[in-house]
Amino acid sequence: MYLTQAIHRAAATTPNAVATICGNRTRRWAEVKDRVARLAGALKGLGVETGDRVAMLSMNSDRYFEVYFAVPWADAVVVPMNVRWSVAEHVYSIKDSGATILIVDDAFLAAGLAVRDECEGIRHVIYAGDGQTPAGLLDYEALVAAVAAVPDAGRAGSDLAGIFYTGGTTGFPKGVMLSHQSLWTSSLCIGAGIRLTSSVRYLHAAPMFHLADGGMTYAATMFGGSHVFMPSFDAAAFLSLVEGERVTHALLVPTMIRLLLDCPDLAHRDISSFERLIYGASPMAEALLRAAMERLPNTGFVQAYGQTELSPLATILGPEWHVLEGPKAGKLRSAGRPGLCVEIKIVDAAGREVPRGSVGEVCARGPNTMLGYWNKPEQTATTLVDGWVHTGDGGYADEDGFVYIVDRIKDMIVSGGENVFSAEVENALMQHPAVSECAVIGVPDEKWGERVHAIIVPKDGQAVTSDEIIAHCKVLIAGYKCPRSVDLRIEALPKSGAGKILKVDLRQPYWADKSRNVN
Incomplete structure (x- = not known):
């Protein structure tokens, strides 16, 4: 089982079929295979050897897609970087993974340079943007054009394919090691559960660093489908691309679905091509799901539940179960059944x-x-x-x-489709000189599903505001991890006999009227 097999097959069976559409660039499978092989050659020419790590910090694009396949082609390991992280978090993951090559686009040029300056292990920074290549950086397109295609290294099976960073229970991100077998198998299960065919036109609207979209990247390629890219999600732009490129499939997190339903363009765009809306990454409120099914009556809904540690699929709830009447009704609140x-x-x-x-x-x-x-x-x-x-x-x-x-069971919050481990936020909070003790919990939120809520006891004689606390955190951790609300208390937080803060007691007032403790 090897991920690049999908590129070989698509180029061999449908060389002239559309592979990628990104802005005004349209490429076919024969060309994409050649570019992947050339980029792999360029990486090897830069000193990348067996098992070396190559990091990517970029918005969605056709170049991101090529990197996903060129890195294993070069016998290396891909490290997708969370675009919502702070520079400090990027530096940690680069040093932790030992990445030697960093690829950045226009949106993350400044962050990439800051990371390079703090990480002596980075030998080269490749600029994958559309502007003028800054001094001291290597140009992505020039590298692809100048280097001959190299044979596929054949990285496969239990060989490490990627290190995908997720939140850490100890205050630092964890790098999840996924093999070719694990990603290949999960992608096959996704394709079967969603019933992909070569006619799929998948729109990358969710961030490509996230394995929810990464799994769809591999799955759609395995089935020979086409890929359409938007840099980041915008509801109006999403609808325009669905109409203009006749998109058939997309994966969205619940917050994106809410924005889509609220977009005025929804009533005016021709989205008759849109066959499947895959949702996941955080629980979907049943009211939102019912509203989406009503507003998109010709689109089949699929829920995919899983986590990075499962590459990422665990269960699937197919479109046949997204019904309100009949023998298959009554399963909307479930996450589905185990995938193949x-x-x-x-x-x-x-x-x-x-x-x-x-x-x-x-x-x-x-x-x-x-x-x-x-x-x-x-x-x-x-x-x-x-x-x-x-x-x-x-x-x-x-x-x-x-x-x-x-x-x-884990001390984790899912906000807007992103996992936030409380320990990461608490670690940042405790670095504020006025904080005596703190606890971070998830509370229900209409927009984000759950929001990060901090409960803080200041030190005696110290005064601090909620705005100051949030601003302090933004320097240390990604914005989505920072508290969206802060409760300042005078009395000590409730604790067990062993001195552990009783978060169950802290959560209870916020979740008292909920039927489940996730939102």
Whole structure:
């Protein structure tokens, strides 16, 4: 199983079919294969050797797509960078992964240069933008044009394909190691669950660094479909591209779907080509899902649940279950059933499987599971147990095998489709000189699903405002991780006999009227 096989197959069977559409650039599969092979040659010419890491910090584009395949073609490992991170977080992940090449576009030129200046391991920065190449950087298109195509290195199977960083329970991001087998298998399961064919025109509207879109990148390519790119999500631009390029499929997180439904252009655009809307990355409120189904009656909805550690697929709820009447109604609140090749079990705190209908931790295993966390053997051992990935999500399975997510066992918040581990935010908060103690929890939010909420006890004699706290955090962590609301308290936070802050007690007032503890 090797990811570049999809490029070989598409170029061999449909060389003149459209592969990528990005702005005014349209390329066909024969050309894309040649460009991927040339970019791989350029990387090798820059000293990239077996297993070296190549990082990408960029908005969505056809060049991002080429990097995803050229890096393994060159016998290397791709490291997609979260575009919402702070420079400090980028520096951490570059140093942690040991990346030697950094590829940036116009949007992240300044951030890329700042990262380079702090990371002596970066040997070259490649500029993949559309403007004039800055001094000291290498030009992406010039590299592709100047270097001959090289043979595919054949990286495959259990070989490391990518390091995908996700939130950290200890205050630092974790690099999830995914193999060719895990990504290949998960993509095949995604394609089967969504029923992809070579006629798919997939619009990259969700960020390409995120494995939700990454999984669709590989899946659509495996089935020989076409890729359409928008730099970042904008509802009006999304509708324009669906109409103009006859887009058939896209993956959106719930916050994007809400923006889409609120966009005035929705009523005026011809989106009759739009067959499938895949949603995931955070729970979808049933009211929002029903509204979307009503406003997009000719579009089939698919929910995909999973996490980076599963490459990313765990379960799928297909369009046939997105109905309000008939024998298949009643499953909208579920996350679906296990994808092909995936096995799911629900366990108690001792690791014993619980009966159907009982709540426990959702665990998954299959050829799609991660190799482990990069340089974090202890955290790997905690999450990956006897081949099972412990997701940290609390849920249950019904008699038909549908999985329902009702809570989080891990101290994690999902806001706007992004995972935020409380420890990361608390680590930043405690660096403020006026903070005595703090706790970070997720609370329901109409726009973001959940928002990051900080509860802070200032030090005696110290005065601090909510705005000051938020501004302090923005220097240290990505904006989406920063508290959106702050509660300043005089009294100490509630604690257990062992001195642990009782977050269950802190969360209770905010979730009292909710049927489940995720939103």
